[in-house]
Amino acid sequence: MAGDWLKVETSLPDKPEVHYIASTLNIDPDAVIGKLLRVWSWFDQHTEDGNAHGVTFALVDRFTGVTGFGEAMQFAGWLVQKDKTLVMVNFDRHNSKSAKKRALSGERQQRFRNASVTLGALPEKRREEKNKYIAHQPDSVSAETWGSFLALRKAKKAPVTDTAIKGIASEAGKAGISLESALRECCARGWIGFKAEWVPQAEKPRGVQI
Numbered sequence: 001m002a003g004d005w006l007k008v009e010t011s012l013p014d015k016p017e018v019h020y021i022a023s024t025l026n027i028d029p030d031a032v033i034g035k036l037l038r039v040w041s042w043f044d045q046h047t048e049d050g051n052a053h054g055v056t057f058a059l060v061d062r063f064t065g066v067t068g069f070g071e072a073m074q075f076a077g078w079l080v081q082k083d084k085t086l087v088m089v090n091f092d093r094h095n096s097k098s099a100k101k102r103a104l105s106g107e108r109q110q111r112f113r114n115a116s117v118t119l120g121a122l123p124e125k126r127r128e129e130k131n132k133y134i135a136h137q138p139d140s141v142s143a144e145t146w147g148s149f150l151a152l153r154k155a156k157k158a159p160v161t162d163t164a165i166k167g168i169a170s171e172a173g174k175a176g177i178s179l180e181s182a183l184r185e186c187c188a189r190g191w192i193g194f195k196a197e198w199v200p201q202a203e204k205p206r207g208v209q210i
Contacts, residue, residue: 006040017076024072035064039073043088050091054084135162138169141180148187158192168194175199 012018012033022029039060043050052059057070060079064070070086073079080087137146153160165179172182174196182194191198 006037006044008037012036017078020076021069021072024075025066025068027066035066035069036073036078038064039069039079040088043091047088047091050088052086052088055086056084057081057086060086135160135165138165138179140178141183145180145183145187149183152187152190153192156192164193171196 009015013029018029018032018036021027022032025032042063043052046052057074057079060070060073061067070079070081074081078089080089134150137143141149150160153164158164168182168186169179171194172179175182175198177199186192186194
């Protein structure tokens with residue numbers, strides 16, 4: 001049936017059982033893996049619990065094409081002959097529907113965890129992108145004035161960039177006032193920027209209570 005599959009460990013090629021069967025039957029370890037898949041697939045398709053009634057090692061030897069393969073699997077601990085029933089050891093762990101369900105559930109949980117990590121990283125990345133456009137507080141400006149100016153620019157959706165601060169500092173210099181005074185005047189009058197020619201209009205740079 002389309003979509004059927006087996007749960008096979010990636011360490012299978014290096015398992016001692018594989019090399020035991022290979023050396024016992026004098027065949028290549030990679031060939032052993034292929035034949036094991038044929039055996040496990042047969043049990044998956046024709047049994048519900050790994051117990052094949054009325055089946056002997058002869059059937060395993062026939063569809064693997066190697067005499068003694070079934071017996072070698074028994075000595076490796078992967079197959080047991082009980083009277084007229086051939087039993088696949090640990091069938092529930094690898095071949096049953098519950099095992100497949102567990103494997104699929106594990107894959108879904110891993111995808112969810114990966115998605116959660118990715119989504120969780122997005123806000124931090126956005127903060128980093130946003131923060132790189134925020135100018136550092138100039139040494140000549142007090143924390144109170146700087147905080148008030150940041151709040152003003154944020155309220156008007158105007159980022160506080162280094163370019164903007166340099167422009168205000170330049171205009172403040174033309175007006176003969178400090179950057180601190182220019183920013184306090186901006187806060188008092190709701191200006192997001194500053195021009196030297198606005199000083200007469202503002203009369204005198206003055207403090208402001210925010």
